[in-house]
Amino acid sequence: MDNAIALSLNQQFDLERTNRSIDALTDVDRLRAVVKDLLIKWHCERAESRRAVHQQLGTQPPSI
Structure with missing residues (x-):
């Protein structure tokens, strides 16, 4: 995996x-639960990253 x-x-x-x-x-079933948990955490992390970027830029994130 090549990450920045x-x-x-x-x-x-x-x-x-x-x-x-x-x-x-x-x-x-346990694997499904783990994947769903990771998916939720990934989306939360994306949302928090977006919020932090907009906070630094002094802009509002688009509301959908």
Whole structure:
């Protein structure tokens, strides 16, 4: 994965630990729950990033 933002060593270890936990999942229902949780967190992170950028720029994010 080629990211523009470098992860700290702690983040890299956390990512690897989480990847291994996901790889170990055998229960499809549990896997679905994990994926849904990650999807929610990803969208929340995107929204917070957008809010922070607009705050720095002194603009309002578009409301949809």
